[in-house]
Amino acid sequence: MNVTDQQKRYTLDFGTGWAYDPAPESTDHISLKKKYGHFINGKFVEPAEGNYFETINPATEEKLADIAVGSKADVDAAVKAARKAYDKVWSKMPASERGRYIYRIARMIQERAREFAVIESMDGGKPIRESRDVDVPLAAAHFFYYAGWADKLNYAFPGRTPAPLGVAGQIIPWNFPLLMAAWKIAPALATGNTVVLKPAETTPLTCLKLAEIMQEAGLPDGVVNFVTGAGDTGAAIVNHQDINKIAFTGSTAVGKLIQRSIAGSGKKLTLELGGKAANIIFEDAPLDQAVEGIVNGIFFNQGHVCCAGSRLFVQEGVADAVHQKLTDRLETLIVGDPLDKNTDIGAINSKEQLDRINSYIEIGLNEGAAITQSSCSIPSKGYFCRPTLLQNVSQASRVVQEEIFGPVLTIQTFRTPDEVLEKANNTPYGLSGGVWTDKGSKIFRMTSGIDAGVLWANTFNKFDPTSPFGGYKESGMGREGGLHGLLPYLKI
Amino acid sequence: MNKRLEVKKTYKMYIGGAFPRSESERYYSLKDKNGNQIANICRASRKDFRNSVVAARKAQSGWASRTAYNRSQILYRIAEMMEGRASQLAEELVLEGLSSKKAVEEVNEAIDRVVYFAGWCDKFQQIFSTVNPVAGSYFNFSVPKPTGVVSVIMPEKSSLLGLLQLILPAIAGGNSVIVLLPQNNPLAGLTFAEILHTSDMPGGVINILSGFREELLEQFASHMDVNAVIYGGSDTESLKLIQEQASKNVKHVVVETSNNFFDESFKNPYCILDLQEIKTTWHPVGI
Known part of the structure; x- marks a missing residue:
């Protein structure tokens, strides 16, 4: 797919006609002691x-x-x-x-x-x-x-x-x-x-x-x-x-x-x-589903998830297409009032954590990363962070090696399954991982090769009481x- | 006729499928209870241990990716090879101070223990795996996978049976190991390395060092590329040191305080589970 041609075919406009009316959850039934x-x-x-x-x-x-x-x-x-x-x-x-x-x-x-x-x-x-x-x-x-x-x-x-x-x-x-x-x-x-x-x-x-x-x-x-x-x-x-x-x-x-x-x-x-999970997208993956999985993997709960899919690996042939789809999808995410039922990304849990996330974004930029952030507005009060993508990062980058615990996704590319396995396992962590491909045998090759306790294939961030979790x-x-x-x- | 002058054996360590002396060229001399020289034993250095970890890491994924059936056959092959050299092992246990009767008993039990764990290689997964009935349209299952590289510090007693009881659960489960033999009773363990070498066991899966526990304990517990440490012993100070050092990279610590490895309670698959990670895989069910 030629991305530049595709881009010419349509322009996505999220600025007008897409406003959601506020849909706040009521708090009048809540009783809290002082x-x-x-x-x-x-x-x-x-x-x-x-x-x-x-x-x-x-x-x-x-x-x-x-x-x-x-x-x-x-x-x-x-x-x-x-x-x-x-x-x-x-x-x-x-x-x-x-x-x-x-x-x-x-x-x-x-x-x-x-x-x-x-x-x-x-x-x-x-x-x-x-x-x-x-x-x-x-x-x-x-x-x-x-x-x-x-x-x-x-x-x-x-x-x-x-x-x-x-x-x-x-x-x-x-x-x-x-x-x-x-x-x-x-x-x-x-x-x-x-x-x-x-x-x-x-x-x-x-x-x-x-x-x-x-x-x-x-x-x-x-x-x-x-x-x-x-x-x-x-x-x-x-x-x-x-x-x-x-x-x-x-x-x-x-x-x-x-x-x-x-x-x-x-x-x-x-x-x-902690964790620093690899979320791996192969060329034969259903890309639209994969993009939803990437978004769910890193932006669920503002990225405050130990098993978050915080390192994205995209096979080279679809890297541009995935980045375009992801950038488009980023624009549609609603950041704001946690009590609004339309909100996708709520508030960062504390000032301390927001500072930490921002300092990591700064570290990434200093390491030479290219940054893509949603252009959404964020509330003037409270602790909020725009969903963020960091490209041009390497295995040695701190933003790739260290857990950020926020809505920040690093993006790397790969050519072969062996290469991506090597990269996926090259952190001190081993909590979770994700694989997106339509080929069954490839799924099992990857899930058995990743040293992590929970593997999601063609899905991400699913939890259940009957399903063991740990790293x-x-x-x-x-x-x-x-x-x-x-x-x-x-x-x- | 003159008595034949015997050819004395040089005992060497076993690292990455080779039999080196210590890189430090240090040794200690092992004496029997009458003070007569039995042999010079390699005194492993920290560098020897680090080399062993490199060998163990290199060998581990290959060992784990062999079929369980193949691992089972290789373990059984170890038993076959031990049977053939049973009398040598027994003689060495006697040199270490056991009575002949006890020595034979220990060798027999050790061989039987190998057969016992050979049988678990392709079965424990079925005991410890689950298919999980999650509330959603997903197929979800959990299986045990080896934790990786395991360092093993042996107790002073039960130098052959104890050795096997401590390493076999790790090996049957697809891990690789580095063992530090009992300082004063290393002979049977060093001969066991020679048995391994003729048993189709790939080099590097089991690495055997001799040396001073006090000198190597900390390194066995602190090395950043070791995933679990087994401590055979009951010295509280040593255990505390091991557990503290293990925290550097969140190692599992398995403690074995018993000295009586003949006990039937050792025959169970839960000691394999101690050195496994449970891996859970999700996949949607749909068209």
């Missing part, structure tokens, strides 16, 4: 040292609530509650009963789904369409899936008698706050462990609303505890003597720090860390989801 303490032993409690921090709406920079800062004393109280609940209640309870509590939680999330979706978008900046259609339904589905495992564990690992570990300390990130809480809590409870969980400091609200569900579901006190705060609170969990298991999702740098901190402690560890190499250890997601919480 101030949230920790959730320990079934109750909301004041922090021991009395300190609070603000959680804000990144789309408006307005304060949503004051959140307790977790100190060592708070973490200690939470661990004591979790230990007591483990010894006295949760490990003694018939497994089927444990399962029924988890089913209740799943159902109550479904009942309050819209409320959770709105709060998730307000606190984290993600488009309501995603929180409503992805985060919250998947969180409920996760609890529902693991609820059923509680009394069937003896069938999961042939020849073994699985037993719980005890108290699990869990630390989750800000990109999928409720969903990550579900990924952590559901398998831990189903396998008979109790939980102390710290949500991310910028997105604690849905977790604290989940605490309300734990109360309403009648979950025994202390089985699930939430302590809010930043890195110091997390460190207090990681280093606590009476925790048997640490599960962390977040950056590779912090993951390494955690692995180092618990050396010699005997704590079991699961890490879900190779510096992307982590252990799996979450599916039968394999039980193992990190069991002695077998």
Whole structure:
């Protein structure tokens, strides 16, 4: 296809006649307290040292609530509650009963789904369409899936008698706050462990609303505890003597720090860390579908996705065509109010993250990258970033090697399958990857050659509670989801 | 008639399918309990270890991409070769201090253990794979894949059976290994390298070093191109050091504290799973 001829055939005009009327999701049914303490032993409690921090709406920079800062004393109280609940209640309870509590939680999330979706978008900046259609339904589905495992564990690992570990300390990130809480809590409870969980400091609200569900579901006190705060609170969990298991999702740098901190402690560890996934487009791929897959791969959730398809590899013969289609598609993406149902790309989660993304774009430009950005307008208030493509980059570029965690896609080309496999695997990460081709044998050649835990062929960024998720190499250890997601919480 | 002057054996290490001495040309002398010289043993350097990692990385993808059936046959071939040299292995275990009876028992059990894991090569995948019923029009399945290059620090006891119990789960699962033999009991392990060399096992898949644990421990755990480390032992300080160093590139750490490798509980596929990555693949179902 000759792209310049094709360009002459039509001009796409997105400036006129394409305006969408605002379609804001209503927030009048949302009730948020002004101030949230920790959730320990079934109750909301004041922090021991009395300190609070603000959680804000990144789309408006307005304060949503004051959140307790977790100190060592708070973490200690939470661990004591979790230990007591483990010894006295949760490990003694018939497994089927444990399962029924988890089913209740799943159902109550479904009942309050819209409320959770709105709060998730307000606190984290993600488009309501995603929180409503992805985060919250998947969180409920996760609890529902693991609820059923509680009394069937003896069938999961042939020849073994699985037993719980005890108290699990869990630390989750800000990109999928409720969903990550579900990924952590559901398998831990189903396998008979109790939980102390710290949500991310910028997105604690849905977790604290989940605490309300734990109360309403009648979950025994202390089985699930939430302590809010930043890195110091997390460190207090990681280093606590009476925790048997640490599960962390977040950056590779912090993951390494955690692995180092618990050396010699005997704590079991699961890490879900960073990624820099290759999304590979072959000449024989269905290009229009592939372009949708590329967009979904990198711009879903503002690119705040550890498994984002952030490195695009296009086979040379279609490189120009794909770039043209992608540039056209970029113009149609709506960036703005996360609560607007038309919005494709919401707010960047925090000022800190926006600065980080912008500094990476700067690094890319200094390394000689050619930049293509959507010409869309962005709100004057709040933290927003235009969807961005970086071309003329090499394997050695920092923007190709390092995780940006934003709506920034690097584009490279390749000629042969072997070449692209070499490039795809040439990072310290190994979380996910994508392949687009119409040829079945080529799909399996590629998916078996990429060293990553999740491979999407002719699709991208799909998730399901039955499907294990997790990475190779510096992307982590252990799996979450599916039968394999039980193992990190069991002695077998 | 004069007693024939025996030809003494030079023990060498096994790296990338070759039998070099240490590049450092260092050695230590191994003595029996009466203080008589048994042999000079190569004292591996950090450079020897790094060379071994290069060999192991180079060999790993080829080993993993062989058919499971082929890997199974090669492991079985190791057992066949061991059977033929069983008496030599037993004599070396006696030199290391075992009674003849115990030595024969250990060799027999070691051979049987190879046959046991040979059988798992093309079966564990079926135990640990799943087809996942995702809520959507996708075919989705998860399979175990080797984690890559594995370094192995052996305990001081059970120099043959322990060696096999620690490396076979890695090898059956398609990984490559670099082993540090027990400092005071390296003989059977070094002879095992010669057995490997005649067993169709590709060079570089199993690399065997002798040397001082204290000197090499940190390197075994910290090397950035090693994906997992197995520590056989129960020294808490060493374990802490290994786990700290392993964090540099998020290595898996597998710990084996037992000294009794005869235990039936070692015969299971879950030790293979310890050195596997679960890989999940999605594809849409449609026309």
